[in-house]
């Protein structure tokens with residue numbers, strides 16, 4: 001039984017942290033060997049089962065990443081950019097697969113993550129669900145088939161606690177649309193319109209973000225031309241879809257060579 005990979009979950013009390021812990025505990029393909037929270041959090045030292053209102057599971061919440069990563073074959077990390085960059089170095093030192101779901105990463109953060117991937121397997125994606133990763137492929141195909149008579153707009157909606165915009169998923173979709181069109185997203189991205197913006201520039205890829213209530217995550221890719229519109233849509237109604245994808249990535253990464261991978265690699269699509 002001990003050959004099942006040991007998994008550490010970071011951000012144990014977060015929306016995704018709690019869903020990931022549930023998913024790992026319910027799986028017969030892995031073991032939960034540690035859960036991490038930020039220093040000063042009320043749950044530090046408590047059993048994660050009792051902290052979440054259930055029976056003890058024999059895993060105490062810790063704030064010591066070095067100690068807990070040493071027990072891990074994989075670290076699944078949905079936290080915040082500064083935390084994730086630190087964890088990338090520490091997971092690489094422990095030679096643990098690092099599955100990164102955290103979004104809002106800067107170019108410098110991405111460089112640091114890429115450097116850590118020289119020593120260990122990192123799987124990173126702004127969205128770990130099967131549906132969104134298929135939508136990314138569809139977006140690339142549709143964008144390649146249409147010319148700039150079709151304006152591309154990406155509209156996303158999330159809960160009122162989300163701190164980054166556009167969402168990681170919206171950026172994945174934007175990158176896919178830009179790739180399909182053979183352009184660099186940095187040159188055509190248009191987000192945060194406000195005031196007298198002027199007419200829409202032909203060829204731009206626009207982003208709009210809605211924040212409200214408990215929306216789990218909704219993404220539309222709109223191709224709008226004179227006289228017709230195509231809308232590609234993904235609606236997430238349960239965070240379990242992200243947790244399932246992340247666990248799949250953690251298991252997939254066990255026999256891979258060091259490097260940075262994404263969910264397309266994991267799903268083989």
Ligand SMILES: NC(=O)C1=CN([C@@H]2O[C@H](COP(=O)(O)OP(=O)(O)OC[C@H]3O[C@@H](n4cnc5c(N)ncnc54)[C@H](O)[C@@H]3O)[C@@H](O)[C@H]2O)C=CC1
Pocket residue numbers: 010011012013014015016017036037038039078079080083100101102103104125126127128129168242
């Ligand atoms: N790639 C994907 O499929 C998905 C990505 N996300 C992303 O995951 C991230 C987290 O989302 P939520 O769970 O909704 O946020 P949340 O705010 O509910 O949870 C984040 C948790 O990380 C903890 N944390 C922050 N710094 C830490 C540190 N240094 N050490 C240990 N723990 C630390 C916080 O205390 C908190 O418990 C966001 O960036 C979000 O966009 C969310 C859902 C799906």
Ligand SMILES: O=C(O)C1=N[C@H](C(=O)O)C[C@H](O)C1
Pocket residue numbers: 103126127158159162166167168169170216217218
């Ligand atoms: O913060 C969230 O909740 C989500 N974040 C990811 C993103 O930024 O796209 C994935 C999902 O949409 C939920």
